[in-house]
Amino acid sequence: MTNPFLPEEMRLVRRYDLTSDVRFFQVRPVDMDRALSLRYKPGQFMMISLAGAGEAPFSISSTPSRPGMLEFCIRKVGRVTTELFKRKENSLIGVRGPYGNGFPLEKMIGKDNLIVVGGLGAAPLRSLLLYILDNRDKFGKFYFLHGAKTPEEMLFRKEFFEIKERDDLNCHLTVDVDEKGQWPFHVGLVTDLFSKVEELDPENTYATVCGPPAMYKFVIAEFLKLGIPKHQVLMTLERRMHCGIGKCGHCAIGPIYTCLDGPVFSYWDVLHMKDLI
Ligand SMILES: Cc1cc2nc3c(=O)[nH]c(=O)nc-3n(C[C@H](O)[C@H](O)[C@H](O)COP(=O)(O)OP(=O)(O)OC[C@H]3O[C@@H](n4cnc5c(N)ncnc54)[C@H](O)[C@@H]3O)c2cc1C
Ligand code: FES
Numbered sequence: 001m002t003n004p005f006l007p008e009e010m011r012l013v014r015r016y017d018l019t020s021d022v023r024f025f026q027v028r029p030v031d032m033d034r035a036l037s038l039r040y041k042p043g044q045f046m047m048i049s050l051a052g053a054g055e056a057p058f059s060i061s062s063t064p065s066r067p068g069m070l071e072f073c074i075r076k077v078g079r080v081t082t083e084l085f086k087r088k089e090n091s092l093i094g095v096r097g098p099y100g101n102g103f104p105l106e107k108m109i110g111k112d113n114l115i116v117v118g119g120l121g122a123a124p125l126r127s128l129l130l131y132i133l134d135n136r137d138k139f140g141k142f143y144f145l146h147g148a149k150t151p152e153e154m155l156f157r158k159e160f161f162e163i164k165e166r167d168d169l170n171c172h173l174t175v176d177v178d179e180k181g182q183w184p185f186h187v188g189l190v191t192d193l194f195s196k197v198e199e200l201d202p203e204n205t206y207a208t209v210c211g212p213p214a215m216y217k218f219v220i221a222e223f224l225k226l227g228i229p230k231h232q233v234l235m236t237l238e239r240r241m242h243c244g245i246g247k248c249g250h251c252a253i254g255p256i257y258t259c260l261d262g263p264v265f266s267y268w269d270v271l272h273m274k275d276l277i
Contacts, residue, residue, distance in 0.1 A: 007094030041102030118211025147190025202227035
């Protein structure tokens with residue numbers, strides 16, 4: 001039996017800065033056949049390891065509808081990320097996964113969807129956004145609301161500006177503050193953008209949020225005001241993880257292992273499980 005903790009060597013194909021401390025990484029298994037056969041779901045994560053620095057979990061930002069590559073959006077905060085930021089294109093890094101439950105795509109297909117992103121929440125939700133856009137005919141009405149602190153801190157700016165131009169979704173972008181007066185869209189909190197949401201069939205809608213902890217309470221309140229059922233309100237939650245495969249207990253909350261039963265949870269789960277957020 002292969003050791004489940006053994007990382008696979010993957011090639012760092014491309015990297016570039018998204019902001020002053022967040023970088024985009026594109027990686028792929030060294031073997032191209034293996035790269036093309038890699039399967040995952042939006043909302044899952046991988047463990048990235050670097051010799052001497054350790055290992056940490058990161059959400060997959062790419063979509064399985066564009067096979068062959070894995071993409072990540074990573075903020076430099078500590079040992080693993082500092083070491084990763086030193087790695088040049090074409091170097092090899094350790095990657096294992098995919099892990100976690102991911103989004104319940106089979107239930108979301110055919111429904112209206114509303115995605116709300118704040119800051120680094122773009123990392124997991126870009127995967128879902130691109131998946132829905134690549135399978136647009138399979139989903140109903142689609143809203144994407146995105147908030148960043150400032151224009152400079154917005155991740156995937158060029159890509160999201162281009163998506164905003166599409167006419168097969170309602171994409172609204174905001175920043176909290178625009179000191180230089182250069183931002184072409186709304187200025188204010190992401191919850192302001194709910195005034196632009198209309199014509200959703202709440203019983204038939206999945207609403208997904210990921211962003212800074214302070215944002216959840218206010219965004220979830222807006223989802224509930226729209227009448228979206230609690231079990232159709234989804235969020236991805238982070239917990240300190242070590243193994244990622246339900247063995248070490250680091251991510252346990254009562255009987256729940258966030259690495260196996262999460263990181264995607266519904267608001268119904270949150271209400272019924274103490275300390276989930
Ligand atoms: C499911 C999941 C998905 C994630 N996805 C992403 C993603 O897509 N992008 C992303 O950027 N991050 C993501 N994260 C977060 C990422 O895994 C952590 O930031 C990880 O700790 C980074 O590893 P590191 O070694 O660089 O940082 P660490 O060295 O672990 O440091 C992380 C933070 O903890 C602090 N810290 C470290 N050691 C201590 C200590 N002893 N006492 C107090 N504070 C300490 C550091 O100052 C720093 O702020 C995700 C986490 C989870 C669980
Ligand atoms: S991280 Fe080890 S059990 Fe979840």
